Amino acid sequence: MSDSEDENYVTFGVPLEPIDEDNVPRKKPMTIEDQYAYDAQGRRRFHGAFTGGFSAGYFNTVGTRDGWRPQQFKSSRSSKAESITQRPEDFMDEEDTSEFGIAPTGIRASENYVNSGQRGTKRERITRDNNNPIPGTPVLKELLKPVKETVGIILLKKMGWRPGQGVGSRLTKKQKAKIKKKNERMKDMQQGSRKLNLENSSEDSEDDYENVTFAPDDYEPFRCNPKDNYFGIGYCGLDRRTILSGHVNLFETPAFSIRDKNKKLSIHGQAFGVGAFEADDEDIYEKEDMSRYDFSLGPERKTKTRWSEDSSSRNLNNCLEGFVLAKNKLELKKVFPPPELPKNFVPVHTIRKSRFYPPIENVPRRTENGKRKDLTAADRAKILEDTYNTKKPFETHPNLVPSVASNIISKTLNLHGKQQTEERQKEENQRTKAAVSWMEKLTAQSFVKGGTVGSSKDSDGNLKKLEEFKxxxxxxxxxxxxxxxxxxxxxxxxxxxxxxxxxxxxxxxxxxxxxxxxxxxxxxxxxxxxxxxxxxxxxxxxxxxxxxxxxxxxxxxxxxxxxxxxxxxxxxxxxxKQAVKMKMFGKLTREHVEWKPASIVCKRFNIPEPKVGCAQPEMQKRSAKFSIFDSLDFNNSVKFLRASKEINDVSTSSNVSENTDKNMLDNTEKHIIDNTDSNVKETSDDIFSHNHETIELVSEKMRNFEVSYEKVFGKEVSETSLKTDSNRTTDTETMNQQESQKNISSTMKTSTSKSKSEEKKDLFKSIFLSSSEESDSESNESLDSEAVKSVLIGKVPSEVNVNRNTSPPRGIFAKVDLDSLVNNTKSNVQLDETTSKEKDVVNTVNSELETESQQDNSNSNLSETQLLSNMYGPVLPSRLLKTESKTAEPSSSQMLKPVFKSVVVPKPKVDSEMCGVWVEREKVKKSKKEKKKHKHKEHKSSKHKRKSKKEKRAS
Amino acid sequence: MEIDYKLVREIECKQGAVRAVRFSVDGAYCLTCGADRKLKLWNPYRGVCLKVYGGHGDEVMDANASCDSSQIVSCGLDKSVILWDVATGTPVRRLRGHAGPVNTVRVNEEFVIFLIFNEESSMVVSGSRDNLVMLWDVKSKALEPVQCLNDAKDSVSSVRVSDHEILTASFDGKIRRYDIRVGELYTDYMGDAVTCASFTRDGQCVVVSCADGVVRLIDKDSGELLGEFAGHMANNLCLESSVDTQDTCIISGSADGKLWIWDLVSQKVVAKLSGFKPTKHPTVSLSVHPQTNCFLATNGPNVLMWSTASGQE
Incomplete structure (x- = not known):
């Protein structure tokens, strides 16, 4: 049975030895719980809550009785701490280093040499060290192979494979050669054209063994040699070693060998690169080697030259080793030359208002050879409009040192300032034109100076006022x-x-x-x-x-x-000082002022506070930290807002400027210069330029008028010339009739103002104008009539009107802000009711307000006051009413009306918001409507009258 | 009466130029302000440095100890006033309100201490080159000055505090006495920049050092000139002056490195005290012992101490 079985079955492995029945352990195996690990001293190694805790306590101490102790770092100037490298052994017990510990010490075979049966399951990693001179696995390592074979190898061996052979079915010689060739080609492809066709020499022509099969060749996979140096590609540095040490590659450039102290040295590799100044280098990528250099003086050695020639001819294709010549050339990028500038090109940008306008001329900047020539101080001053500065430097006021820089700052900060000066100048010119006709006088004095009764004195006062709250x-x-x-x-x-x-x-x-x-x-x-x-x-x-x-x-x-x-x-x-010199100290040198110590100071000094009951002298507590906000007070901010209004103010204040010898030409030049300077001024400039265009068309009178007119209204959005013309004509009419400034401005506004900023300005205008109008309207009646007369007759107003208020604003009006405006109007209303105090009311008039004529709204004002007294709630800001009155006044041109309405209607709302006065809505509206109607009638009629007057005059 | 002044000690402070030297309130210790941004506490009698206070960002210009010697207040070119804890040597508070280097600093009740001993020093007065005198309440945690005296038109050179007065001297040539009790400011014009103004011990007069090289004794109440003491060299230095403990002498530093002493009544030079060896440094700052006639004066990097050993016998 056994025999037959033996033959039928194949047995693998070693059979277990038969169990000896007698030796079977009787006892039950120890349960895991009962198994303890003991150390050398017989102490339990693991203990703890779940018997798995590793004891690092007293018994298994690390180093000390208390266990492992963290290392201390101590370093002082005298004894500097050394850098300590910690090893894992520092954290180990002596047990750990014993034979069965985690890091046993003692000599034993390393893992590589351990019998393969005992090897761990982990695959051995092939380590390749590239630091060696020979790339790939070290030679010695290959020679002294450890007795280690992978499972695969062991199995293969058992299946009849031998080292050196390939794996796979056996092949005929032909097949084998084919495969070999293929492999070879692959290698060549990868390794470059290093070894071309020289391998075929071993090919035999023995075709006899057709039926004999061979094991396939071992396929050696191609390994890329990683680049481990910092040389350029294809360059290998000098390798100085003895001839026999390295592998001799016949196909490499021969090693240059020299005898050095009875030792033959072969020097591999390239020596140096090609010098940048070498003229006759035929191939910069050519490999240079040491053999090309002379190491001794004397006749050249034959061998060297031969080799070197050979090497130079070797690189047939002029290609760097490892590279292949490209088959198709790269396309070169075409470089286009920069465009040629036209001959008459000037590298200065000329500003153009729109494409229908000719370019605004620039400051004649002298450009020489394409470089900007430095401007002279005078030029700069001109550009900056610092004419006064150049004319008369200050000596009188030491802390007002004129400087261009400060001027620049002022210009940038306060752009209207420039405009102001400019306009002032223009106005001056206007005045020097010697008022020929009554019309000119009218414009120059009553209108420009900013008052119906604008005596020079008066306008001065106005200026003061303006300056103060400017x-x-x-x-x-x-x-x-x-x-x-x-x-x-x-x-x-x-x-x-x-x-x-x-x-x-x-x-x-x-x-x-x-x-x-x-x-x-x-x-x-x-x-x-x-x-x-x-x-x-x-x-x-x-x-x-x-x-x-x-x-x-x-x-x-x-x-x-x-x-x-x-x-x-x-x-x-x-x-x-005199007293000090005379040593008369005492009364003369002493002065004493009241001083109030802070209460806390008194407390700390343990002194009762002096003058407790007295009114406290102002004590500013200085904020200890510097803050930019310190310098910004509310007043200033208000002033900034008000700056937009100043265009109006300019007209009134302008008559102060003294130099009258500027002519019109000068003036225009100025404006042109201005054009280049600032954007803000653009709109006004536009007007001026516009003015120049049309200036020939208009008669001299008209021109004069226009100039002043522009001064009065400052900025306006430019229109087509037609429109402005029409406006002008209407304006002249109104002017002749002594229409109020506001009236005109409102008409202008309706026709022109579109931009937002413009609207804002108008808002301000309306605020200021309206507030004033009320106060003026009634009180000045009598005066106005006089003034009108005077103007019409052509007298100098200052002569006419001596009683006119010449005072500066006082009290709150000295610094008018929005709040005070509200108060102002309130008080005015009250005053209106008691109309007797004429002068006081006059006093409240703002400078620009005086430019208005008031004779026409006296009636309406009366009605207003009545309305006001009937009103419920806090006093309605007068400007609400004013705006309405304004609506009534606008110009005769009917087509403008709808636009005007749309502009004005939202205004009252804004105003009421701004002044924060609470007003009963419905009532206001009602009153508005009423007034509107009322006024319309009024004004029309008045206008008619005036027209007729004018006609008379014209005739 | 001949007073014999004896040079007791010369201490090398090793902290650069000593900008100021100040006795503590009880005269047991002294403080030196160095150009090396350090403040040092000394026992001048033994010449031992007890503690170094570091924390100023620039030269320390003046210092003053509080009445109970538990705190020191110092000021410097770093525009800050620092309140130090004496024992720990750490800054308790750093008061930065001045816009310029702080020249001088005082703790209040410095002179009152002999009258009211239990009083706390809780008010710091500092004068600065930004023309301001600031009053700081160090009891509170406020980092802002309690009051700011901005009357001076030029840099404030010295500040003195009595029980109810603050005396400031300024380079605008005026001394200003703020009487807290009355609530008035008395300004006396001195003709030239005032480098130092201090009360006499009896509190009736003011000793004023002027840049024109004259030390003037001014009657506090009337502002009249009581005496002029000249002869020393000012050389545009910010010299300090003082009276001795008994109000018998006027003491002033000088550019020649000596300490000049005049008799208060006769206005004659009593003594010119100098160190062991001749120096090229001027004597700028000085301090008088609160009880005994013992003077401390700076001289370059050194502090010199004299006392009237024989005079007391």
Whole structure:
């Protein structure tokens, strides 16, 4: 049975030995729980909650009794800490290093040499070290192969495979050769053309053994040699080693061998690159080798040359090793030359308003050889409109040093300032044109100066007012003003007043301010005197005080800024100095002022606070930190808003500027220059340029009028010439009729204003105009009629109107802001009710308001006041009513009306929002409507009248 | 009466130029302000440095110890005033309000200490080159000055505090006495930049050092000139002056490196004190012991100490 079985079955493996029945252990095997690991001392190695805890405690300590101790780092100047590298053994017990520990020490066969049966399941990784001179697996490693075979090899061996053979079915010789060839080709492809066709030599022509099959060749996979150096591709550095050490490659460039101290050295590789200055290098990619260099003086050695020639000819295809020549050439990028500039091209951009306009001429900038020639100071001044500066430098006022820089700043910060000067100038020119006709006089004096009754004195006062609430934060702005005012002489246009002012200054110095009355002419009324005094006081303050409050705080000037009479003080100081010189200390050198210590200071000094009951002298608590917000006070911000309104103001203030010798031409030139300068001014400039276009068409009178007109209304969106013309004609009409400025502006507005900014401006205009109108309208009735007469007759208004208010704004009106406006109107309303106080009301008039004529709305105003008194709730801001009155007034051209309405209607809302006065809605609306109707009738009729008047005059 | 001044000690502070030297309130210690941004606490009698206070960003210009010697306040060119804890040497508070280098600093009740001993020093007065005198309440945590005296038109050179007055000297040539009790500011014009102004011990007069090289004794109440003390060299240095403990002498530093002492009544030079070896440095800052006639003066990097050993016997 056994025999037959043996033959039938194949047995694999070694059969288990038969179990010896007797030796079968009787006992039950120990359960896992009972199995303990003990250490060498018989102590339990693992213990703990679940008996799996590894004890690193006392018994299995790491180093010390307390277990492992973290390393300490100590370093001092005297003993610097060394860098310590920690090894895993530092964290190990002695047990761990014992034979059965985790890191046993002692000599044993490494894993490679362990019998394959005992090997772990992990596959051995083939490590290839590329640091060796020979790439690939180290030679020695191959020679001394460890007795290690993978399972596959062992199996293959068992199946009859032998090392050196390939795997697969046996092949005939032919097949084998074929495959070999194929492999070879593959290799060549990969390795490049290093070894071309030289392999075929071993090919035998024995075709006898057709039936004999061979084992296939072992296929050696191609391995890429990673680049492990930093040389350029294809370059291998010098390899200095003995001849026998390396593998001799016949097909490489021969090693240059020299004898060095009885030792033959072969030097492989390339030596140097090609020098940049070598002229006769035929091939820069040619491999250079050491054999080309002479190492000794003397005749060239034959062998060297032969080899080198051979090597040079070897590179047949002029191709770098490892590269193949490309078959198709790369397309070269075509480089286009830059376009040629036309001959008459000027590299300066000319601004064009629109394409229908000719380009606005630039400042004649001298360009030489394409370079901008440096501008002279005069040129720059011209560009910056710093003409005053160049003409008369300041000596009088030390802290107002004129500088171009400051001017620039002012220009950039305060763009309207420039416009102002410009317009002023223009206006001057206008005036020098010697008012030939009454019309010119009219425009130049009554209109431009900003008042129906604009005496020169009067306008001065206006100027003051304007200046005061104008943005005074920028010193340069003030500079401008001061320039015009001749620094300390703000009233130069009125010599009498100027004289009084100077005298007043003297009085102030002497501390006798009250003497002013004695020099005032008897013709002046009580009220006028009072106001002149106030005006003078303000003027002094204005000129002495540093412009910015913040600056004043920050920099204490040599004189005490809080005191207005600096002159007096300086003289006082001289006295003190004299006293000091005479060693008369005491009363003279002493002065004492009230000073209020802070309460906390008193507390800390344990002193009762002095003057507790008294009114506190203002004590500014200085914020310790510098903040930009310190310098921004509310007033200033208001002023900034107001800046937009200034276009109007300019017209009134413009008559102050003195230099009258500028002619029209000059002026136009100026404007052209301006064009290049700023964008903000563009619109106004447009008008001017526009003006130049049409200027020939218009008669001289008309031109004069236009100039002044533009000054009055400042910016307007330019239109087609037709439109403006028509407007102008309408305007002239209204002018002749002594129509109010506001009236005109409103018509203009309706026709032209479109842009947002424009609207804003108008809003402001409306605010200011309306508020004023009310106050004016009634009170000035009588005056106005007079003024109108005077104007019509052609007298100088200053002569006519002596009683006219010449005072600066006082009280809250000195610094008008929105809030005060509201108050203003309120008070005015009250005043209107008591119409007796004419002058006071006049006083409240703002500068630009005086340019209006009021005779026509007297009736309507009366109705307004009635309405107001009937109204419920807080007082309606008068400008609400005003805007309505405005609606009634617009020009005769009917086609403009709808536009106008659309502009005006939303306004009241905005206004009410702005002033924050609560108003009953319905009532207002009603009243509005009523008024509208009412006014329409009114104005039309009045207009008719005026028209007829004008016609009369014309005839 | 001849007073014999004896040079007791010369301490090399090793902290660059010593900008100021100040006795503590009880006279047991002194503080030196160095150009190396350090403040040092010394026992001048033994010449031992007790503690170094570092934390200023620039030269320390002046310092003053509080009445209980638990705190020091110092100021420097770094525009800050620092309140130090004496024991730990750490800055308790750093007061940055000045826009310019702080020249001088005082703790209040410095002079009152002999009258009211239990009083706390809770108010710091600092004068700066930004023309401001600032009053700081160090009891509160506020980092802003309690009050700001902006009357000076030029850099404030010295500040002194009495029980109810603040005396400031400024380069604008004026000394200003803020009387807290009355609530008034008395300004006296001195003709030239004032480098130092201090009260006499009796609190009736003010000793004023002017840049024109004259030390003036001014009557506090009337502002009249009581005496002039000249002869020393000012050389545009910010010299300090003081009276001695008994109000018998006027002491001032000088550009010649000596400490000049005048008799208060006769206005004659009593002594010119100098160190062991001649120096090229001027004597700028000085401090008088609160009780005994013992003077400390700076001289370049050194601090010199004299006392009237024989005078007391």
């Amino acid at each position: 943005d005074s934060s920028t010193t340069s702005d003030k500079q401008n003003k001061l320039r015009q005012d001749n620094v300390v002489k703000p009233y130069f246009s009125d010599s009498g007043k100027q004289r009084r002012f100077e005298q007043y200054l003297v009085f102030v110095k002497e501390g006798e301010k009250n003497k002013l009355e004695s020099i005032q002419p008897l013709s002046m009324t009580e009220w006028d005197r009072e106001h002149e005094r106030i005006e003078f006081e303000q003027a002094i303050k204005l000129f002495e005080q540093p412009t910015n409050e913040y600056v004043a705080n920050k920099f204490t000037s040599a004189s005490d800024p809080s005191r207005s009479d600096v002159f007096a003080q300086s003289s006082q100081e001289d006295e003190i």
